[in-house]
Amino acid sequence: MFREKVLKPRVSIVCVVRKSIIVMLGPAGSGKTSLVASLGKWIEKKQLVPVLYVNLDPGAPYTPYAAEVNIREYVKVEDVMAREKLGPNGALIRSIELAREYLPEIVERIGRSPKPYVLVDTPGQMELFLFRDLGVEFVEAMRRVGYIIGVLIFDHLLAARPQDVVSLRLLATIVQLRLGVDVIPVINKSDVSSETRERLSRALSDSSSLLEELKSERGLLGEMSEKVVGVLDEYRFATRVPLVSALTWEGLEELYDMLHEIFCACGDLT
Amino acid sequence: MFREKVLKPRVSIVCVVRKSIIVMLGPAGSGKTSLVASLGKWIEKKQLVPVLYVNLDPGAPYTPYAAEVNIREYVKVEDVMAREKLGPNGALIRSIELAREYLPEIVERIGRSPKPYVLVDTPGQMELFLFRDLGVEFVEAMRRVGYIIGVLIFDHLLAARPQDVVSLRLLATIVQLRLGVDVIPVINKSDVSSETRERLSRALSDSSSLLEELKSERGLLGEMSEKVVGVLDEYRFATRVPLVSALTWEGLEELYDMLHEIFCACGDLT
Numbered sequence: 001m002f003r004e005k006v007l008k009p010r011v012s013i014v015c016v017v018r019k020s021i022i023v024m025l026g027p028a029g030s031g032k033t034s035l036v037a038s039l040g041k042w043i044e045k046k047q048l049v050p051v052l053y054v055n056l057d058p059g060a061p062y063t064p065y066a067a068e069v070n071i072r073e074y075v076k077v078e079d080v081m082a083r084e085k086l087g088p089n090g091a092l093i094r095s096i097e098l099a100r101e102y103l104p105e106i107v108e109r110i111g112r113s114p115k116p117y118v119l120v121d122t123p124g125q126m127e128l129f130l131f132r133d134l135g136v137e138f139v140e141a142m143r144r145v146g147y148i149i150g151v152l153i154f155d156h157l158l159a160a161r162p163q164d165v166v167s168l169r170l171l172a173t174i175v176q177l178r179l180g181v182d183v184i185p186v187i188n189k190s191d192v193s194s195e196t197r198e199r200l201s202r203a204l205s206d207s208s209s210l211l212e213e214l215k216s217e218r219g220l221l222g223e224m225s226e227k228v229v230g231v232l233d234e235y236r237f238a239t240r241v242p243l244v245s246a247l248t249w250e251g252l253e254e255l256y257d258m259l260h261e262i263f264c265a266c267g268d269l270t
Numbered sequence: 271m272f273r274e275k276v277l278k279p280r281v282s283i284v285c286v287v288r289k290s291i292i293v294m295l296g297p298a299g300s301g302k303t304s305l306v307a308s309l310g311k312w313i314e315k316k317q318l319v320p321v322l323y324v325n326l327d328p329g330a331p332y333t334p335y336a337a338e339v340n341i342r343e344y345v346k347v348e349d350v351m352a353r354e355k356l357g358p359n360g361a362l363i364r365s366i367e368l369a370r371e372y373l374p375e376i377v378e379r380i381g382r383s384p385k386p387y388v389l390v391d392t393p394g395q396m397e398l399f400l401f402r403d404l405g406v407e408f409v410e411a412m413r414r415v416g417y418i419i420g421v422l423i424f425d426h427l428l429a430a431r432p433q434d435v436v437s438l439r440l441l442a443t444i445v446q447l448r449l450g451v452d453v454i455p456v457i458n459k460s461d462v463s464s465e466t467r468e469r470l471s472r473a474l475s476d477s478s479s480l481l482e483e484l485k486s487e488r489g490l491l492g493e494m495s496e497k498v499v500g501v502l503d504e505y506r507f508a509t510r511v512p513l514v515s516a517l518t519w520e521g522l523e524e525l526y527d528m529l530h531e532i533f534c535a536c537g538d539l540t
Contacts, residue, residue, distance in 0.1 A: 027401035029363045059359040077358050088347050088358035089329040089394035093299045124359035125395045131297035131428055158401055163447040170440050170447075173498070176491060177433040177440075221446060224505040228443070228498055235494040 019146025026153030031188040034246035037064040052115035058095040150183040162214040289416025296423030301458040304516035307334040322385035328365040420453040432484040
């Protein structure tokens with residue numbers, strides 16, 4: 001029944017008929033939740049498209065967006081800690097296991113919504129989503145609902161050294177392999193000095209100078225990185241890395257354009 | 271002062287003069303702590319070498335090994351939750367930040383120990399160690415104390431599909447890039463059916479059939495994976511992936527031999 005609704009959305013402003021689903025990923029503390037909130041607001045305000053916010057983090061008691069579908073309606077980490085007498089680590093893992101049981105209902109609720117854009121916030125600790133079954137199962141189930149793109153956020157402090165930018169691109173490739181979705185890596189919290197911003201932009205747009213530096217510093221490891229990045233470039237995997245800021249909204253238009261391009265090329269076109 | 275002790279260890283049974291340091295890494299729930307315990311026991315029993323156990327997880331109230339140096343002497347996640355009124359996610363991130371302050375003391379205590387082998391258990395959530403400053407700073411400081419090798423554990427369920435084995439090797443490369451140490455990827459919990467074990471062994475020893483499967487399933491992504499794995503193979507990065515079991519001790523000798531080989535080739539030789 002919800003399939004019908006998906007195929008007949010009330011809004012036709014976007015080019016896809018099925019839903020456009022963005023799954024926000026990134027290591028703990030990289031700013032996933034803030035970016036979900038600001039990207040959502042940006043899309044609503046600038047594209048006039050209604051956004052459905054989904055929270056899949058059983059450990060986030062507060063979100064700066066109104067989550068219409070929220071895993072915490074079913075599982076709360078603090079309840080699991082108390083009920084099962086677990087420490088925070090164990091309770092987080094257990095909560096993610098419990099959350100899997102509610103996936104069918106969650107996916108159905110998302111499918112029933114008339115909103116064409118879906119922003120999905122994932123567990124604070126990325127590995128609980130990426131390296132356990134929850135992520136793979138959620139993405140598989142969501143394929144019936146729409147086209148999915150992963151956005152992988154790194155904090156700018158995590159991209160300070162040349163090897164870190166290579167790491168970000170490798171992690172984007174892991175997400176792509178594990179979840180089977182396109183991934184756009186972004187660097188968040190660009191609300192830093194213009195000097196840092198410029199240095200980062202240079203490093204991200206010109207991978208050759210970055211790799212030269214790595215080669216001279218790290219020898220064989222640098223050489224290997226150069227070849228791996230060469231392969232990723234050849235297949236255009238995660239080539240453009242936009243700098244975004246949840247605070248100043250900088251870079252959100254560039255990110256939206258990149259998302260839109262993939263949705264229109266790969267999603268069902270009208 | 272502790273440098274002197276490091277250079278004059280009481281035990282000369284191993285080939286290195288400086289300490290042999292193993293940092294255990296892996297996604298949440300992959301079995302880091304159990305492997306630290308069983309590998310440590312194996313080394314003590316079979317190699318007759320004293321092992322120093324170090325726990326860097328502020329969220330592990332109990333460890334199956336006797337941690338002589340323990341971050342929980344300084345920071346406990348549950349105290350941080352109560353004191354700073356944080357949820358489990360926030361408290362884990364905050365604890366890791368607080369833990370950084372005690373690194374100099376922890377490294378000094380490790381250096382002062384006469385034990386030549388050091389097994390380091392890391393935070394339950396790998397990304398807190400790998401994608402924040404704690405990991406890089408700890409490894410940098412520990413270089414004065416000895417030679418460091420990372421062991422990266424994946425649960426066998428995480429290596430069920432061809433793309434997962436490629437992911438494991440990419441993650442090992444990220445660890446190598448971020449921390450600047452050699453990394454041995456292992457697959458844990460091989461205490462499964464002999465059928466599963468055989469399938470895994472085949473997939474791990476013969477990457478070409480694995481990549482063929484990936485190519486036919488995933489098209490361009492599979493092709494790209496093949497080339498990336500080709501580069502890693504060429505540089506001999508993470509080529510052998512032993513299957514280990516913390517429960518039955520299977521594979522521990524193979525892992526020890528691989529570690530020993532790197533320690534003897536790269537550490538200070540006697």
